[in-house]
Amino acid sequence: MKKEITVKLNDKSKSGIAAGYPLITKDSIEDISALKEEGTLIKLTDKQGRFVAKGYYGNQNKGIGWVLSRSEAEEIDQEFIERRLIEAMRRRRDFFNNPDTTAFRLFNGEGDGFGGLIIDYYDGYFLVSWYSEGVYSFKEQLVAALHNVAEFKGIYEKKRFDTKGQYIEDDDFVAGERGEFPLIVKENGVNFAIYLNDGAMTGIFLDQREVRQAIKEKYAKGKTILNTFSYTGAFSVAAAIGGADKTTSVDLAKRSNAKTIEQFSVNGIDYESQDILVMDVFNYFKYAKRKELKFDVVILDPPSFARSKKYTFSTSKDYTNLMKEAIAITEDRGVIVASTNSASFGMKKFKGFIDRAFTDLGKKYTIVEEFSLPPDFRVDPKFSEGNYLKVLFVKLG
Incomplete structure (x- = not known):
């Protein structure tokens, strides 16, 4: 179970977040010192303590975290991630069924309801990009969720969250079977050679x-x-x-x-x-x-x-x-x-x-x-x- 703390939004930011703005910024929080450990779940309230939204704390170049839900009763857990993944895959159904294009974005951060998390699909392989230590703390839940709701050959990852905003070199393999690279993917019938295990970039x-x-x-x-x-x-x-x-x-x-x-x-x-x-x-x-x-x-x-x-x-x-x-x-x-x-x-x-x-x-x-x-x-x-x-x-x- 992830740690959760309550923080208050200032009046200027409250209405925007209540209306759907997904990014949590330093300027939006009344007492920033309350946020200490990245990955902590944040319950956002107004100054009177009334619930506005919930999200997580994770520093990246855009802000200090992302709103994940505007329902106080909704738990941010593996099942939450699975629901987001299932909806994202439903939206890309036509891509999965297109033999001429075998590489595309499966999950696009806040656009699919989980800011800081990107998942690209390369002909059976998932490439997960993490944009903060905070979102990286969800890794175990995400990998388990992918095993439950998706078919894949293997999972690779890119960590993009050190203090200078640079890529962190590491063994990029996560789960499943390792790929043989270059992996040849198609885009509108054109071939591209892809590497999921060779630094920050894949080749396209x-x-x-x-x-x-x-x-x-x-x-x-x-x-x-x-x-x-x-x-x-x-x-x-x-x-x-x-x-x-x-x-x-x-x-x-x-x-x-x-x-x-x-x-x-x-x-x-x-x-x-x-x-x-x-x-x-x-x-x-x-x-x-x-x-x-x-x-x-x-x-x-x-x-x-x-x-x-x-x-x-x-x-x-x-x-x-x-x-x-x-x-x-x-x-x-x-x-x-x-x-x-x-x-x-x-x-x-x-x-x-x-x-x-x-x-x-x-x-x-x-x-x-x-x-x-x-x-x-x-x-x-x-x-x-x-x-x-x-x-x-x-x-x-």
């Missing part, structure tokens, strides 16, 4: 599924594609399968070369017919301008924050300038796929970054498509910050 960002599909189906055929901050080259692979004349993948990380070669190879694509470059993206922009290179499609999907020897990149400060660099090497009537996963601003502000770049350069543009999170990345309507992904297909001219 599942939230970009619909964007890759759009590039493959509508923007790639007969085009030259530049994929910047390319990671393992997933956008490039989608473009190549979609009939691109040539793809160029650029990323500073040395391992991106081997990873991108692998992704092309598991799809039977000759990687030597593509360009894969390990270099700073900003240096590549200079190189491309010097060589007068231009591309039909330029993909910009930078990390929210990145640092190299010469550059520090922050999405909120530097995306407009990044956009200007891309415009300079995009063909007239070409398309820039502008993407960000920063949760610190919304789509309106992101569109402002794009508009400022074109206005400063005196150029015209049209936004022809926009994307946010796909349906398996379920978002709590009372927590708009959870819908972090913003992607714009921007046509020049």
Whole structure:
């Protein structure tokens, strides 16, 4: 039985949490010193002691915990977790029945009723991501719940909750049978090589599924594609399968070369017919301008924050300038796929970054498509910050 304590909400926060806001912040609690051990269950009341909600204490970058229930009688136990899992699987029934897509998000934190907990599905394997020590304290109950309500080959985990917000290296295997890696999964018929036991990343960002599909189906055929901050080259692979004349993948990380070669190879694509470059993206922009290179499609999907020897990149400060660099090497009537996963601003502000770049350069543009999170990345309507992904297909001219 987990320890439970009662804490009082201040008047400013009480109404929001009562209305459905799921995040518990430092500022919402009257006496923060009462919270000592992460994983403790919290009964939230108003100043008069009247019940508002219950949740758990767990520090992560967004806040100090999450609301789990607004029913005073509801117990937060293994059966509670099982009910949440069953509902999440019901919502993804179509994904489980789709042989062309065998990797997707099964459980999306507060969007599925348990903030700080993410579960991804990779062709029979569950990958659990824990975002605080508090939510990690539910591990035994979660694993038991998965055994009770789901069929799987094995369970792996990623701990993402040390004091610097970095991934904690550990043996990622939890239960079931160990996988053989790379595990080849499908996404809209495209193969991707996945590793569940090799550091923080698996080899693909599942939230970009619909964007890759759009590039493959509508923007790639007969085009030259530049994929910047390319990671393992997933956008490039989608473009190549979609009939691109040539793809160029650029990323500073040395391992991106081997990873991108692998992704092309598991799809039977000759990687030597593509360009894969390990270099700073900003240096590549200079190189491309010097060589007068231009591309039909330029993909910009930078990390929210990145640092190299010469550059520090922050999405909120530097995306407009990044956009200007891309415009300079995009063909007239070409398309820039502008993407960000920063949760610190919304789509309106992101569109402002794009508009400022074109206005400063005196150029015209049209936004022809926009994307946010796909349906398996379920978002709590009372927590708009959870819908972090913003992607714009921007046509020049």
